[in-house]
Amino acid sequence: MKTTNFKIATKLLLISILTTSLLFSCKKNKDEVIIDGNAKFRVVNAVQGSAAQDFYQGDKKVSTTAIAYAQASDYLTVKAGNSTISFKTAGTQTVNATNNVGANNDISYTVFYANNLNGSGEIIGYADNNSQPASGKARVRFLNLGGVLTNAINVSLSNGDAIITGLAFGNMSNYGVIDANVDLKFSLVGGVTSTVIPGSSFQAGKIYTIWFDAANTTTAQYHIVAQN
Numbered sequence: 001m002k003t004t005n006f007k008i009a010t011k012l013l014l015i016s017i018l019t020t021s022l023l024f025s026c027k028k029n030k031d032e033v034i035i036d037g038n039a040k041f042r043v044v045n046a047v048q049g050s051a052a053q054d055f056y057q058g059d060k061k062v063s064t065t066a067i068a069y070a071q072a073s074d075y076l077t078v079k080a081g082n083s084t085i086s087f088k089t090a091g092t093q094t095v096n097a098t099n100n101v102g103a104n105n106d107i108s109y110t111v112f113y114a115n116n117l118n119g120s121g122e123i124i125g126y127a128d129n130n131s132q133p134a135s136g137k138a139r140v141r142f143l144n145l146g147g148v149l150t151n152a153i154n155v156s157l158s159n160g161d162a163i164i165t166g167l168a169f170g171n172m173s174n175y176g177v178i179d180a181n182v183d184l185k186f187s188l189v190g191g192v193t194s195t196v197i198p199g200s201s202f203q204a205g206k207i208y209t210i211w212f213d214a215a216n217t218t219t220a221q222y223h224i225v226a227q228n
Contacts, residue, residue: 037105040075042128043067044225045087046114046145046213047121052090053113057083066090072110072225080105085123087113097121110209110225114145117169128227129175130207138180138202143172146214151189153212153220158183158196165189167212180204186212188220197222 043055045067052066055076062076078085086098097113099122111125126143133139144153144167153167157178164173166189178184180202187194202208207227212220 037080038077039080039103039105040108041078041085041103041111041125042072042075042108042225042227043087043111044072044113044211045069046112046211046223047096048213048215050096050113050121053087053096054090055111056086056088067113070223075108078103080107085111087121087123097123099123101125108227110227112143112145112211115147117147119147124170126172126209128207128209130228132205133177133207136180136204137177138204139175139177139207140202141173141175141209142167143209143211144169146212146220148217149188149214149220150217151191153186154189155184155186156194158185158199175207178202180206186220186222188218191218195220195222197224 043063045053048069050069052068054061054066055063055073057078062078063073065073067073080103082100082102084098084100087096088094089096103109108128108130109125110128111123114122114124116122129139142155142164146153147169149169154165155163155167157163163176163184167173181199182202183199184197185194186197197210201224209225209227211223211225214220
């Protein structure tokens with residue numbers, strides 16, 4: 001069973017930072033040019049205990065439905081180029097996280113409302129690869145948002161073959177290809193128990209982002225965002 005490209009991703013949506021956090025990188029490749037036009041943002045509420053969120057670009061509310069914890073929107077059309085984005089408590093002007101970002105024309109991104117290690121709301125985003133996987137395969141990547149976890153996360157196939165090891169808080173893996181309908185499992189580094197992600201979650205031809213969070217220091221939980 002072949003898996004590929006499960007390395008730590010480095011390209012982030014965000015190009016300008018308001019606060020310092022492990023979740024952010026401000027580097028862009030020299031050949032990445034921000035231009036006018038439209039981009040697509042899928043926005044995810046990854047903050048446990050938070051109220052449902054509205055998503056804004058500048059003063060314009062872009063989301064059509066408030067996004068509750070662990071939910072993701074459909075792709076939303078936003079203006080490409082440099083702008084300020086924010087998450088606000090639904091139906092109010094209470095800002096919970098904001099950042100200046102740069103988005104490329106005709107690129108799709110997944111954008112997370114998350115907590116940093118200090119417990120403050122922040123925004124991170126990653127460009128999506130929506131190209132079709134090979135026949136019988138699914139494409140998947142992993143993001144650790146479990147700031148309270150004592151240890152990083154390992155992900156493997158059900159037979160124990162490692163997919164990614166030591167996924168630390170704030171890190172996203174690159175995409176890898178797996179067989180459809182194959183069970184995965186994850187555990188904390190040094191842990192003796194693992195949790196199964198059932199193979200029924202992974203359909204042929206589909207692309208997924210799996211993000212982890214935690215309510216305590218020793219128990220991670222997973223969430224799946226289907227990109228297509």
